Amino acid sequence: MGLFFDVLSAVNNPNQQASIEGLSSMTNAVQQFAGKNGLDASATQSLISAVGGSLRPVLQQQATAAGGTSQLAGMMGQFAGANPLGGMMGQVSGGNFDMSALQSMIPAEMQQQLINNISQKTGMNASMIQSLLPSVLPIVMNFFNMGAPTPGNRGGNPLLSAFLDSDRDGDTDLGDVMKFAGRFLNAPQQ
Incomplete structure (x- = not known):
């Protein structure tokens, strides 16, 4: 739940791009993705958790290669688009995102390793994971953005830094973050 508190902190910080509307768009994108692909809530949470867990070491390695988290955040910002919920987020439902856009950030051999790791963690076959990644990765990248x-x-980008922080192993589950975001957004307002 630690990463979710970082999300709430970003929402409350006017110097960061997070907002309640952005968080709502993110959870709606996850729901649309799940519906489009016939995934129930449990399978979707498992997939997003596996994507986050498998993506974390790849991004840590890329941050080291790029010279730090701020350089990686810049690369991710270009991938996600200037608007944290524009651009690629609209493409999630259409599924027209091209994996080749990831080449500058995640080389092909790392993409295959990512697919294999996610497949092992979820029990889904690798070809299914490969077909789902073009829709899942923009959601995750926009989340970090x-x-x-x-x-x-x-x-x-304290949200990205918190995710990459190796000392917080149990607190960086993206599936849990999305679950808590959904609960937070659906809670009765007083």
Whole structure:
């Protein structure tokens, strides 16, 4: 639940791109993805958890290769688009995202390793994972982009940094974050 608190912190920080509307768009994108692919809530949470768990070491390696988290955040921002919920988020439902867009951030051999790891964690076959990734990865990248500074502000991406922090192993489950976000958004407002 630690990463979810980082999301709430980003929502409450006017210098970061996160917002309640953005979080709502993110959970709606996950629901649309699940519906389009015939996945129930449990399978969707398992898939997103596996994607996050498998993506984390890849992104840690890329952060090291890129010279730090801020350089990786810049690459991810380009991948996700300037608007944290625009661009690629609209493509989630259409499924027209091209995996080749990932080549600059995640080389092909790392993509295959990512697919194999997710397949092992979820029990889904690798070809199914490969077909789902073009829809799942934009959601995940846009999620991380919520921690990016707003235009005109400088600073790092504490949401991405928290996810990559190796000391928080049990607190970085993206499936749990999406589950808590859904509960948070559906809670009665007082």
